[in-house]
Amino acid sequence: MNRKVLNEKTIKDFQIKILSWYKINKRDFPWRKTTxxxxxxxxxxxxxxxxxxxxxxxxxxxxxxxxxxxxxxxxxxxxxxxxxxxxxxxxxxxxxxxxxxxxxxxxxxxxxxxxxxxxxxxxxxxxxxxxxxxxxxNKKTVVIDTNIRRVLIHELHLSENISQKLLSEIALSVIPNGKSRIWHNALMDYGAMAATARLTNIKSKSKQSTFKGSEREVRGKILKLLLDEKKLTKAKLAELFLHENLEEIIRKMKTDGLVEERRGLITIIN
DNA sequence: ATCCGGATCC
DNA sequence: GGATCAGGAT
The missing domain is CATH 1.10.340.30 (Hypothetical protein; domain 2)
Incomplete structure (x- = not known):
């Protein structure tokens, strides 16, 4: 059923390449000082x-x-x-x-x-x-973020269209025993610093619509204003933002549990 | 398939 | 200016 995709030597070489690179180039983040x-x-x-x-x-x-x-x-x-x-x-x-x-x-x-x-x-x-x-x-678990996906595809010469299932099998097969924590940090750093999206030309999975001029931008501004002012009437918001979909924007903010409306007053939910 | 922030890198 | 960024929910 589970045919072996990579041979032992390929796996070993890959592990050594990533871990030795990491020893020299690793980034230092505060969340890496705790478990x-x-x-x-x-x-x-x-x-x-x-x-x-x-x-x-x-x-x-x-x-x-x-x-x-x-x-x-x-x-x-x-x-x-x-x-x-x-x-x-x-x-x-x-x-x-x-x-x-x-x-x-x-x-x-x-x-x-x-x-x-x-x-x-x-x-x-x-x-x-x-x-x-x-x-x-430190559990031996398949961790795949945008960096790790790109590193695996690039270093192991996989297709960009590889299925999630096969990629997961491969990712699991290359985790060194007992080193899940350091291994996944190493892969991420290698992806962020060496095998970058630009250098490898591997496209990211998640894409976003333009932010400038979007409703998302308006949402952000409204929330920031509410954090300063504590409360605002809907009429005031309409005056400040002049957005045709203001009602819809506010409705989504309510759905997300960010704000509530009582008697025409918009406030951050507490 | 779309929506959700906003900064950072070229 | 555009793509990208340790994704997730609907």
């Missing part, structure tokens, strides 16, 4: 679709303000959004807080270790669940 699953969770959610370098100051502010999962669970949404402000994809912040609340409620703040339990939390998908398993618990 506490709560801190790993915070970093991984922040890192979703966001350059690692840019996450660093946000991560440090965040864990200083919310040092434990209970601190985050008990925080107000507006406090969390304020620390998050500028990082983008703001519903990640709300989801992260909800995850903290769920863990606090269900497990008495005992952090779930099984992939299935992690996947059940809204805001944690395949990548983030695997990343927590690898970086917090």
């Amino acid at each position: 506490d699953p709560y801190f790993i969770l915070v970093s991984e959610v922040m890192l979703q679709q966001t350059q690692a370098k840019r996450v660093v100051p946000y991560y440090e502010k965040f864990v200083k303000k919310f040092p434990t999962i209970n601190d985050l669970a008990d925080a107000k949404n507006s406090e969390v959004l304020l620390v998050w402000s500028g990082l983008g994809f703001n519903n990640r912040a709300i989801r992260l807080k909800e995850i903290a609340k769920t863990i606090q409620l269900n497990n008495g703040a005992a952090f779930p270790e099984k992939i299935d339990e992690l996947l059940a939390l809204k805001g944690i998908g395949n990548y983030t669940a695997a990343a927590i398993a690898a970086f917090a618990f």
Whole structure:
């Protein structure tokens, strides 16, 4: 059933190439100085679709303000959004807080270790669940982000159209025993610094529509304004933003749990 | 298949 | 200016 795709020598050479490169070139990030699953969770959610370098100051502010999962669970949404402000994809912040609340409620703040339990939390998908398993618990799990996918395709000469299933089998077959944590950090650094998207010409899987002039941009501005002003009437927003779809934009922000409306007053949910 | 921020790199 | 960025939910 599972035919072996790579021979032993190919695997060994690949491991040595990546790990020796990493020894010399590795990046130093604050979330690599800990194996506490709560801190790993915070970093991984922040890192979703966001350059690692840019996450660093946000991560440090965040864990200083919310040092434990209970601190985050008990925080107000507006406090969390304020620390998050500028990082983008703001519903990640709300989801992260909800995850903290769920863990606090269900497990008495005992952090779930099984992939299935992690996947059940809204805001944690395949990548983030695997990343927590690898970086917090050093589990031999298939971790594939945009960097690792590109490195595997480039270094092992795979097709860009390779199926998720086959890529996962290959990714699993090359993890050195007992070194899941360091291995996946090494692959990511190699992808981010050596086998970059530009150099390899391998296209990214996730694409985004133009941000400038988008409704997403308006959303961001509205939220930032609310963080300053605390509350605004819908009429005032209409006056400030003059957007034909303002109603729809606000509706989505409500659906995402960012804001609520009472008697024509828009506020951040607390 | 689309939507969700905003900065950073060329 | 455009592509990319440690993705996820619907």
